Amino acid sequence: MFTFSEENYLKTIYHLSEHSEKGVSTNAIAKKIETKASSVTDMIKKLAEKEVLVYKKYQGVTLTKKGKKTAAMIVRKHRLWEVFLVEKLNFNWDEVHDVAEQLEHIKSQKLIDEMDALLGFPTVDPHGDLIPDKEGNLHPTKNRLLSSLEKNESGICTGVDDSSSAFLQFLDKQGIALGKQITVIEKEPFDDSITIKIDDREMAISKKIATNLYLKTDDHL
Amino acid sequence: MFTFSEENYLKTIYHLSEHSEKGVSTNAIAKKIETKASSVTDMIKKLAEKEVLVYKKYQGVTLTKKGKKTAAMIVRKHRLWEVFLVEKLNFNWDEVHDVAEQLEHIKSQKLIDEMDALLGFPTVDPHGDLIPDKEGNLHPTKNRLLSSLEKNESGICTGVDDSSSAFLQFLDKQGIALGKQITVIEKEPFDDSITIKIDDREMAISKKIATNLYLKTDDHL
DNA sequence: AAATATTTTTAGGGTTGTCTAAAAATTATT
DNA sequence: AATAATTTTTAGACAACCCTAAAAATATTT
Ligand SMILES: [Mn+2]
Ligand SMILES: [Mn+2]
Ligand SMILES: [Mn+2]
Ligand SMILES: [Mn+2]
Numbered sequence: 001m002f003t004f005s006e007e008n009y010l011k012t013i014y015h016l017s018e019h020s021e022k023g024v025s026t027n028a029i030a031k032k033i034e035t036k037a038s039s040v041t042d043m044i045k046k047l048a049e050k051e052v053l054v055y056k057k058y059q060g061v062t063l064t065k066k067g068k069k070t071a072a073m074i075v076r077k078h079r080l081w082e083v084f085l086v087e088k089l090n091f092n093w094d095e096v097h098d099v100a101e102q103l104e105h106i107k108s109q110k111l112i113d114e115m116d117a118l119l120g121f122p123t124v125d126p127h128g129d130l131i132p133d134k135e136g137n138l139h140p141t142k143n144r145l146l147s148s149l150e151k152n153e154s155g156i157c158t159g160v161d162d163s164s165s166a167f168l169q170f171l172d173k174q175g176i177a178l179g180k181q182i183t184v185i186e187k188e189p190f191d192d193s194i195t196i197k198i199d200d201r202e203m204a205i206s207k208k209i210a211t212n213l214y215l216k217t218d219d220h221l
Numbered sequence: 222m223f224t225f226s227e228e229n230y231l232k233t234i235y236h237l238s239e240h241s242e243k244g245v246s247t248n249a250i251a252k253k254i255e256t257k258a259s260s261v262t263d264m265i266k267k268l269a270e271k272e273v274l275v276y277k278k279y280q281g282v283t284l285t286k287k288g289k290k291t292a293a294m295i296v297r298k299h300r301l302w303e304v305f306l307v308e309k310l311n312f313n314w315d316e317v318h319d320v321a322e323q324l325e326h327i328k329s330q331k332l333i334d335e336m337d338a339l340l341g342f343p344t345v346d347p348h349g350d351l352i353p354d355k356e357g358n359l360h361p362t363k364n365r366l367l368s369s370l371e372k373n374e375s376g377i378c379t380g381v382d383d384s385s386s387a388f389l390q391f392l393d394k395q396g397i398a399l400g401k402q403i404t405v406i407e408k409e410p411f412d413d414s415i416t417i418k419i420d421d422r423e424m425a426i427s428k429k430i431a432t433n434l435y436l437k438t439d440d441h442l
Numbered sequence: 443a444a445a446t447a448t449t450t451t452t453a454g455g456g457t458t459g460t461c462t463a464a465a466a467a468t469t470a471t472t
Numbered sequence: 473a474a475t476a477a478t479t480t481t482t483a484g485a486c487a488a489c490c491c492t493a494a495a496a497a498t499a500t501t502t
């Protein structure tokens with residue numbers, strides 16, 4: 001079990017590790033956490049003791065596997081709470097962060113699992129940041145046109161290019177909505193039409209539609 | 222702003238004050254909070270300093286108006302979170318307390334207001350305890366049979382006496398469900414039937430139904 | 443009213459997490 | 473390579489909150 005302060009350090013180091021390969025410097029941590037370098041040194045010694053990071057004097061720190069997972073779970077909680085606040089409690093995306101900073105420290109596995117389910121297992125938060133899965137892994141997604149998917153690939157409908165109401169109404173009539181899973185069953189080179197499966201129904205989609213519909217796909221890196 | 226620890230002391234003293242008129246003793250607080258009497262003395266000195274309670278050496282403590290309201294808001298949050306966990310996240314009523322102990326310390330007025338609205342402004346928690354209102358006041362309610370209400374009184378449907386599935390199905394068909402507000406429009410002495418308003422519809426209710434349906438009413442003591 | 447038992451406070455100390463100031467190590471500049 | 477600048481660590485201290493042991497006040501018995 002970690003204290004709020006320990007969790008904040010872990011999360012910060014996790015974020016700082018994302019965009020650089022080397023160890024994270026004491027000063028970088030101090031800046032992000034708005035504390036003094038000497039306080040950081042104290043804390044990273046304690047965290048090294050707890051084996052969530054590796055620390056060599058003057059060389060910065062690197063998270064261990066355990067540390068990475070612990071940090072990812074805090075980020076997961078933070079982002080799930082942000083989704084909750086926006087989706088269920090009418091918060092704007094720009095007013096959720098401070099509350100999520102508090103909520104991310106609540107300890108209850110059931111709470112976070114149920115929240116995940118209530119929200120429909122979201123993969124991105126209101127700022128577009130990826131939500132780590134239960135194992136702490138990120139699943140990078142790209143928004144791709146339906147027309148760019150190969151046979152047997154699938155994805156979740158995320159948006160449209162042409163947002164004319166005629167097009168949106170057409171999608172609605174076909175039962176194609178944001179969040180629905182679509183699998184490519186067949187691609188027809190003759191007219192570039194595509195057969196898809198949605199809600200266990202199969203249907204043919206014209207080239208025009210397929211080049212206007214965005215899906216997010218799990219690329220698993 | 223109060224620390225978690227200060228909030229826990231305030232909440233404990235608030236609860237201990239409910240069932241006795243005199244000042245709350247150091248030992249009583251220590252017992253509830255599972256700490257030592259000497260620690261309690263330290264803390265109540267600090268809280269007296271902050272003017273949330275009155276402390277006279279060896280005489281126990283009494284909450285000030287400010288202290289009472291602060292404590293009531295913590296209890297309000299605790300109980301609203303308990304309702305949320307049961308109603309929205311499939312918790313059982315006996316597994317919500319520990320998580321609520323954590324969640325009650327989250328600071329965000331909007332969070333608690335929106336939560337209140339999402340839950341339909343509940344007045345009791347899953348254990349049947351009253352939820353203080355936004356001003357920190359309690360509104361004692363009694364469960365009363367619909368047949369006992371006077372003309373123009375209203376209440377929220379809380380349960381049934383006869384729980385046979387025939388009766389429940391009848392209620393369902395009439396659109397009478399737990400949580401719905403019912404107002405008595407007219408009482409007919411001739412056959413003891415009652416005209417009620419529910420969801421802006423008026424309907425006649427027979428004596429048999431009216432003596433099997435419990436409502437909770439605001440008695441405002 | 444004394445003596446005894448209980449409650450409460452004080453005195454002194456420990457841990458966590460923070461700070462400032464000074465020393466040590468590393469990095470950049472000349 | 474020597475010097476200067478920067479980063480990092482150490483040393484010592486402080487506030488919040490908790491503890492144990494002893495002293496003081498209050499309550500209960502005799
Ligand atoms: Mn955020
Ligand atoms: Mn975010
Ligand atoms: Mn509770
Ligand atoms: Mn409760």
